[in-house]
Amino acid sequence: xxxxxxxxxxxxxxxxxxxxxxxxxxxxxxxxxxxxxxxxxxxxxxxxxxxxxxxxxxxxxxxxxxxxxxxxxxxxxxxxxxxxxxxxxxxxxxxxxxxxxxxxxxxxxxxxxxxxxxxxxxxxxxxxxxxxxxx
Amino acid sequence: xxxxxxxxxxxxxxxxxxxxxxxxxxxxxxxxxxxxxxxxxxxxxxxxxxxxxxxxxxxxxxxxxxxxxxxxxxxxxxxxxxxxxxxxxxxxxxxxxxxxxxxxxxxxxxxxxxxxxxxxx
Numbered sequence: 001x002x003x004x005x006x007x008x009x010x011x012x013x014x015x016x017x018x019x020x021x022x023x024x025x026x027x028x029x030x031x032x033x034x035x036x037x038x039x040x041x042x043x044x045x046x047x048x049x050x051x052x053x054x055x056x057x058x059x060x061x062x063x064x065x066x067x068x069x070x071x072x073x074x075x076x077x078x079x080x081x082x083x084x085x086x087x088x089x090x091x092x093x094x095x096x097x098x099x100x101x102x103x104x105x106x107x108x109x110x111x112x113x114x115x116x117x118x119x120x121x122x123x124x125x126x127x128x129x130x131x132x133x134x135x
Numbered sequence: 136x137x138x139x140x141x142x143x144x145x146x147x148x149x150x151x152x153x154x155x156x157x158x159x160x161x162x163x164x165x166x167x168x169x170x171x172x173x174x175x176x177x178x179x180x181x182x183x184x185x186x187x188x189x190x191x192x193x194x195x196x197x198x199x200x201x202x203x204x205x206x207x208x209x210x211x212x213x214x215x216x217x218x219x220x221x222x223x224x225x226x227x228x229x230x231x232x233x234x235x236x237x238x239x240x241x242x243x244x245x246x247x248x249x250x251x252x253x254x255x256x
Contacts, residue, residue: 068195068197070197082218082240085218085221086214086218089213089214089217089218090210090214092200092213092217093204093210093213093214096200096201096204096205103197104197105196105197105200106217107221107224108217108221109221109224109225109229110225110231111229
C-alpha cells in the first residue's frame with residue numbers, strides 16, 4: 001500500500017480516473033464500464049490530500065500493517081487541539097462513506113517527532129506538511 | 136464465538152465504574168492515563184453491545200470503525216469514539232500524561248456515545 005506524497009495531486013484533475021471532477025464521485029459510466037483506477041490508492045491519496053491541507057498537522061507517518069493488511073497513519077499535531085482532531089476524524093468518516101471499502105487505521109497524536117514509533121525502517125514513509133504546503 | 140449483548144453491557148458498565156473509582160481515588164495519584172484508557176474500553180463495549188443487537192461482532196479496530204459507519208451511522212459517535220481511542224493509545228504507548236481536562240473530556244465523550252447508542256441511564 002503506497003500512498004505517495006504527490007504534491008501535484010489535485011482533486012480537480014481526475015482525468016482518466018473515473019472520478020467526476022466537480023463532485024469527486026465515481027461516475028456511473030465508470031462503474032458500469034471500465035473503472036480501472038486503483039480504488040484504494042485513490043482513496044488513500046484523497047485522504048492524505050485533505051489531511052495535509054490542515055495547517056496544524058505537522059507530519060503524517062505511514063506504515064503498512066501486515067497483520068491486518070491495512071495502511072496505518074500517525075497524524076501528528078504539535079499541541080492538543082480538539083477541533084483539529086475532530087476535523088481529521090470527520091474526514092476519515094466521510095471517506096468511509098465515499099469510498100466504501102477503504103481500509104485504514106489512523107492515530108492522531110500530539111508529538112513533534114516520529115522517532116518513537118517502533119516500526120521497521122523499510123516500512124515507513126514520512127510526509128511533511130511544510131513540504132506539501134510549499135508546493 | 137461472538138459475545139452476547141449482556142456480556143458487553145456488563146463489561147462496559149464495569150469499566151465505567153472502575154474509571155470513576157480510579158478518578159476519585161485519593162490513594163493513587165497520577166493515574167489519569169488509566170482513567171482515560173478504561174473509559175475508552177467502556178466505550179468500546181458499548182459500541183459492541185449495539186452491534187451485537189444486529190448479530191455483528193468486530194474482529195479488530197478497523198472492522199469496528201467500519202461497523203460504526205455502516206451499522207450505527209453516527210458521525211458524532213465516531214468522532215467521540217475515535218478521540219477516546221487515540222487518547223487511550225497515547226496513554227498506553229506514548230508515555231503521554233493526561234491532565235484533568237482530558238479525564239473530563241473522556242467522561243463527556245462516553246456520555247455522548249451512550250446517548251447516541253440509546254444507552255443513557
